[in-house]
Amino acid sequence: MSTNNKEIRIGFYICHCGTNIAGVVDVDKIREFIAKKDNVVVSRNYKYMCSDPGQELIQKDIQEHRLNRIVVASCSPLLHEKTFRNTLEKAGLNPFYLQMVNVREHVAWVHSDNEKATEKAKALCNAAINRVRYNKPLEKKRVPFHQDVLIIGGGIAGIHSALILASAGKKVYLVEKKPTIGGHMAMFDKTFPTLDCAACILTPKMSAIKENKNVVLWTNSEVIKVEGYVGNFKVTIKRNPRYVREDLCIGCGQCIESCSYKEAKYPDEFNLGLSKRKPIYIPFPQAIPNSAIIDDKTCIHFKMGKCKQMCLSACERNAIDFNQKEELREIQVGAIIVATGFKIYDPQKEPEYGYGVYPNVYTSLEVERLINASGPTAGEVILRDGTKPKSIGIIHCIGSRSEKANKWCSRVCCMYSLKLAYLLKKHTHAEIYNFYIDMRTPGKMYEEFYDRLLMERVHFIRGKVAEVTDISLVKEEEGKLILRVEDTLASVIRRIPVDMVVLSVGLEPSEDTQKLAHILNIGLSAEGFFQERHPKLAPVSTFSEGIFIAGCCQGPKDIPDTVAQAGASAAEAMAMIDAGYFEIEPITAHVLDEFCSGCKSCINICPYSAISYDESKKKVFVNETLCKGCGTCSATCPSGVMKQNLFEDDQILNEIEGLLVYE
Amino acid sequence: MSEQNWEPKIIAFFCNWCTYTAADLAGVSKLSYAPNVKIIRVMCSGRVDPQFVLYAFANGADGVLIGGCHPGDCHYSEGNYKTLRRISLLKKMLTQFGIEDDRMRLEWISGAEGEKVKTVINEMTENIRKLGPLNIPEKFITWDRELEKRNRGSEYKLRV
């Protein structure tokens, strides 16, 4: 281990990160401890190292004290390594003379015992001081950035991102699991607080997707594999068969008319089972692509293999293809936007509310369909038992704000409950009761909407209904659903008989969130939504560079916020694409020629075939453009002469020693 | 350090793409875990040279934890398979040296599994605590002394 110790001049900086680090780790103690180490010329602590004054401090020290190694103990290198490398560069020092110590994510945020946390930080800082001595100057590498973008999820977020990117001339792959795009928003009746019709504002955007030449739309498809990294993702997409050729089908519906099933028999997914469909169907009139689809679980041909296949002959354009198979498509993209939305809480988990027991108990999403003019009852509120309600109870916070269900406030339920109260009142003139815990209406014109509802003579009872029952105690309750609630403002227990109950269900991560997180290697927050890189300053980024998140897959939010995030992630992706290239770490391997014995152990172990054998020299050599920098060869080399930049044996061994022996 | 307030010292090698990210996620999620594990970042678990593990033990580590991407998810296609093979072999060797094989642990932790970082670190710490101190550096001194007694006059030493 040959390093000329005399030349080395180290500057050490530990960041308080406000109180994030300093509240747990004794930064003064660390500063004093490191100051005594050999070669350490400067040792400082500062409130925010990443701030401009913090960076200037380092620059000034480099120049004044002729520092040639810098150690910054702050947050994760995945967050700010770039920042501080730039700092070194600005001061004229090779950026790879930097070593970071992660004392926030790996220390302050995960340990509560201050003494032990400080002790751990001490070891980590000592290891970095040890290691940085062996850092070498390296050249940055640039790699071209692939121009195409993949968007996963065709709800309003995905649609909006796709349109922005497409309008800037970028090629976009929009992948949707369901047979149509539109997501939850397409199911809504009106939107709060303006009460404009959801379909009226959404369907033009859906058509725009179809029209736009820059958008490749794959519905009925799923992302199953993602390889590579920012700028260079290789994605495998599974396209499930539709059994109807989208390019030929014009959505005329002749096939549906002629289906062997004369009556629609199967629950219609789009109307949440409130109406029926045939095995061949179009999800809803404005579906995009406006093409029929065959459900192979219910179609007679697929179930029994013997069907007259009336649909086949009915289609004049020969669009029906029973032989379609699932297809795997591989694409290259530079960036990925995830916009997979949410699913609603299943109220059957709380049998007290009678969902699935009493027919007239509905989820809020079902009510959206029920009052929609194109819904199962053409907009007339007719209950499952055929009656029209004269009184309706809307129960807020179903599945939200509870340790037993979802801990979080779902953010949109108060507002959509107000909206449903308004719409139901208009449709039915029924007596309407809202049961809320806290009325949450932050948002432009939201409180004003609440005010409007108060004037609509809707009841607002502060208290959560404990139970929906049909067991009556007095005459007027007979045949009704009775809600027992504490009117907490009046401090009395009330029993309120109603004809219809609406459960304002909360929002939770959609089914495949965990699977997708795994495929994309992005994090999930404790509640199971995708984790943003920073809650305030990087709300649409993830810890995987080049992968962005938008809309409810990041957490419950309303349409305006969703659209804003969709725009933001499109812009972030575009900024990367338009830079044209991205910098990668110069972490490739190289051989110390003179010591290579030519044993070839490394050749077979390299996953990229980047190492070859030079017959004339009887030695191996590394093709650095193929090398991705995993370092496996370096671990394999029996002579220790295969070196990985930034992760050389000397650096790691000294780091190990520094962690264990420091006092 | 006396026997009583002895705390397990564990060195961890976490791959940059999955396990290190997961450890960051654990931090962001403010999951609390034992402070005994100190993490070294490598690009891939495939970089973990057996000599790193031995060097850690020789310098006083009581345990070594290696974290990589799940099989099939390696950022570098198959580095983690190489690790798996290498580590199984190394385990055999360690047992022959008299180092319990529980002192080294290999775990697959994806970037989404912050919670798993916490459980693995806590479990590992408790397991090592049960095994007690390994204390190779002190053993070296005793061994050297014994050797000295036996081969009085010989220059040979286990470690210089």
Add this chain to the structure above:
Amino acid sequence: MKYFYYPGCSLRGMGKAYEESWLKVCQKIGIHLEEIEDWNCCGSTTYLGFDEIKSLVLVSRNLAMLEKEGGSEVITPCIACYYLFNRTNHNLRDYPQLKTETNKMLQEVGLTYSGNVKVRHPLDVLVNDGWMEKISQNIEKRLERFKAVCYYGCQLLRPYCEFDNPKNPKNMDILVSLTGVDVLDYPLKTKCCGAIITSNIPEKGLELVYVLLKEARKRKADFIVVTCPLCQFNLEFQQEKIMKVYEEDVGLPILYYTQVLGLAMGISLKELGITRCLTLTPEFERSLI
């Protein structure tokens, strides 16, 4: 098969019929019960309003004696005891401080308690330990002419029930069905009957019992099957008064599930303690024979 058994005070008092029928059924199907020697009262929930640690000690003395005998499980048919035993285990586990204190007190008489004795209710044992076949084999006269509702009450299910679904329990329905009785759907089966309050301030709890009886009558039940001595008593003794207050005939016999099982096994009314029933009308008595 042998089980340790803790009857509890109620089974020696107002719930005498419960123990009589339970023991008869056990005898018939081959369950051997070993009563914890010199057991004391669990204190019931009433005692919890007096002292936490002493309540833990009262329960722990019984379980410590059982552990000393080498037992690891106990059957207790009374649901108040079932709750108290489970609560004790939970609290000893959740609060190590309480466990230390409890054991310090027990040590005064040379006892210790681990907090790990598994508490079992007959509804758990009979269904989950494979006794249903034995029960079916012993059924001599099927009771197909009867309709009944099963009423589980509160403390068996809340908050510590692990052997059945506490929001929609089934075990008693399953057992009673074995006898041929048509078990009706009864959404009130997990509601509170208010016994501890009604037996002291009757006027406040009449409504609870009235609704329970009324719904059972509405569903055309011939009797209500219960699992708790206090429920049995409470549902019985209020009937006369309820019928006066609400001017409605909602009277129904209240039987223990063990009595129903015993009837089907051909055991006599007297042996099953059915004659101790306050609501036993001559007609109903005749119909049972």
Add this chain to the structure above:
Amino acid sequence: MAQELPNKSVIYERQLDVNFADLMQSMPGGENLRRCIQCGTCSATCPFSHVMDYTPRKIIYLIREGFKEEVMSSFTPWLCASCFSCRVRCPKEIKITDLMYLIKREAIKNNHYPPKTPIVSLTKESVKMIHKNGRISEGYLMGIVLLKVSFLKLLRMSGLGLKMLLTGRFPLIPEKIKRHGELKKILAFSNKK
């Protein structure tokens, strides 16, 4: 109108006990009480809340804000039937039933409870009986409690008692455990502390 105005006034901070919530929270079962979001699920699910002077939700609120006097003189804890409906439904996992036990314990310890509450007598008498005999004899217990609360009631209930006697459900000889000294010794030990 000659009707008198209700005797109400502003509550000053000094009238409240700021430590009351901490005391309750520090005892086993009280841990989560400050997490209450006042949703009222407990009260709505409670079979007796309509006859309580303060609903369970309000009791939690009063504890949190230090209305000790109101809480201690409330009938609510004494009307709790221990049915645990609230406990299993509370979205914040507050052990409301245990909270009621905590209040009752405080009340008995400090002799501070609403007067003429039968459940208070029931608690006291059953404790006495357990300490004396090691077991409870329900018939005796009910008799004594009714006697303490009102002699009239005892007379009214005597028909029932007779029936219970005749059906053998109120045994004439009270149940007792054999090794009574043992139990006494254990319970006495805790008093020493």
